Amino acid sequence: MFCQRVGWRLYFAGGNVESRQRNKVVFDKCVTPWKGYAMQRQQEGWHLVDTESARQAFGMSTVNMFISGNAACAYGAFVAGARFFAGYPITPSSEIFSMMKKLMSRFGGVAYAPEDEIASIGMVIGASLCGAKAMTATSGPGFSLMQEELGFAILNEVPLVIIDAMRVGPSTGQPTKPASADIAAIIHGRHGDCGDAVVVLSPSSVTECFSMTISAFNLAEQFRVPVIIALDGYLSQLEEPFTIPRHIWVYERIKDAAGPPFGVDGAVSNFLPIGGARPIAYTGATHDASGARKSFDSLACRSLISHLLKKQMSILHDVQNMSVYMPVRHETHRVHDAEYIVVGYGACSRAVKDAVTKLRSDGITAGAVLLKTLWPIRDAMFAPYRHVSRVVIAENNTGQMFSLLSRFFPSERLVSFSKYDGEPIRTSELYEFCVRAFCAYPRHIVQAVDYAAHNEARNVPEQEKVCAPAEACESAVSDDITEHTAYPFCAGCGHKTFSDTLLGALKNYGLSAENTIFISGIGCGSIVPATFNAHLIKTSHGRALNAARAVSLIRPDHTIIVISGDGDLANIGGNHLLHTIREKKRFPMACFCLDNANYGMTGGQPSSTTPDSAYDDTDSAQTPFDLKRLLYDGCGIDFFARTSVYDRAHLKEAITRAVSAARKGISAFVQVGSPCTTYFMKHHKESFSRAELHTAQGIWERDNNES
Ligand code: SF4
CATH class of the missing domain: 3.40.50.920 (Rossmann fold)
Structure with missing residues (x-):
């Protein structure tokens, strides 16, 4: 009765009707001593989870199982509702990865091993932005690689959990020896202001490895913040008696609610998932509460940084007042x-x-x-x-x-x-x-000290609201994918032609903001989808395919379209590109590489597709990638097209067929020759080779369907 009245669900995720009924009986039995606490939390997204079915499923006896800290973290994550894990094996965290794989394959969920730790956290971010509870685990060197993407997660208030099983370092150090060597890096290791807008927990026993992993998810989901568990390597390997508690509290992120997708003034806003009812853009650039990009707006910048600072203060307050069910205070x-x-x-x-x-x-x-x-x-x-x-x-x-x-x-x-x-x-x-x-x-040498100076919270200035969030959000609601922001680039830039052609093709295809998700990276080409009224994850430089892989797994009902440049996809993201295509059947998407054969945004430096004849005297020429040979002949992608903005009819055909392939579950890659009128021609001996692109253009599709 109580359960019905307060409208709570008592569940173990994935449980059937029978187990839910059993859970209700347990809930009714246990509710009395918990009632006051339960009433306090009934409106806040909390759920009481009966772990009995989990315990049985895990094959645990009622008391004193001997398990390691790593295993306890994995169990804790699963019971807390984590259903997405991406990780790269590294001592001493590797068992967490193995455990998560076992749990996910047996009980449902995704555990994936991408090519490196950068990809791991990129996938975790992508999964979380789709609404999944997501986690990765690593050790010091891997954590260093994750720092850049962690900055993106902080700026976009992405809930996620990272476990850093620490070892002696720096570098390889003593990989099997324990230490708490990453504390400073975990807390302060990011670039930019507010890089420390994270929560860091430190368990001291196997039991706490379990409970703090649950707490980590609760904090991450409740405050939309990355939470890092600083796990001693010693503890990750230590086996101790462990009893899984009968009941735990789990927080579920509040999704799809009305209002702006980002908070102001330290308030935690409700979460709008990628692929949900309303188009939403998550970008690494400064944004306002509506998500609108504000790269040149000093007021928006101050407001965003102040918001993150204030939010951290509210987390601090809540963490210090946690109940016994969230054992994250000091003892x-x-x-x-x-x-x-x-x-x-x-x-x-x-x-x-x-x-x-x-x-x-x-x-x-x-x-x-x-x-x-x-x-x-x-x-x-x-x-x-x-x-x-x-x-x-x-x-x-x-x-x-x-x-x-x-x-x-x-x-x-x-x-x-x-x-x-x-x-x-x-x-x-x-x-x-x-x-x-x-x-x-x-x-007697110890004097009384005035702590007032130390006691000051960070002095956060009052700030003005940067936008009218409700209005901005309303304007973002539309079925059509249209260009809603003026294209910001140079006159004659080929990207504009591509953008127009793509939008026309998508419209003809019946693709809307409801069933399409765009992913991009950094650079001129990656700005193209940022001008659209559509779901967008605009990742850090080179990391677009990491988020795209996770999104394609979690949102198979959507068409995934990646748009970025040659530098982003083939240089800094080259490893991710090869590994994504290596598993092409698992990650259907249409990937458009706007190839201007240089780094346009940063002033025309050569990229991996710059023709060797085009190098000037300041660089020694390198052989350019032949992306068709690399991806179609070498890695076996099923659809490859090389086209250019000079031939609109061919461009349109390539776009249409690539999107069609992606919608049929086939991975497609399109290299679009698109001239950088400002820099390439200024810095390179040779002008952008229109003739070369024409002769080399073509569409190659498996099953003898080359044209
Ligand atoms: S710098 Fe080059 S690629 Fe970038 S917008 Fe200008 S012309 Fe286009």
């Missing part, structure tokens, strides 16, 4: 009368706790603060410990959290215990260090 041990504090996180929390117990038995009044949330944090969290005489921060690195926490404590009180030899911190060595740190300094 304390014997701090009520402590004169000294030892701070730890991750796997070394155990040594910290044990060392404090031993110090107490020796009459030293120490307490432990065990951090579960490493970021965002601020001074209020440490306010209760301002009076203590000395704070030791213990960690398995050179003192990365020590540097961060030093803004909250006066330097004369803070002492770093850092260990970075690939071995875990042992209780005995930490105990001995603490004895020296706590007893070697007279207490």
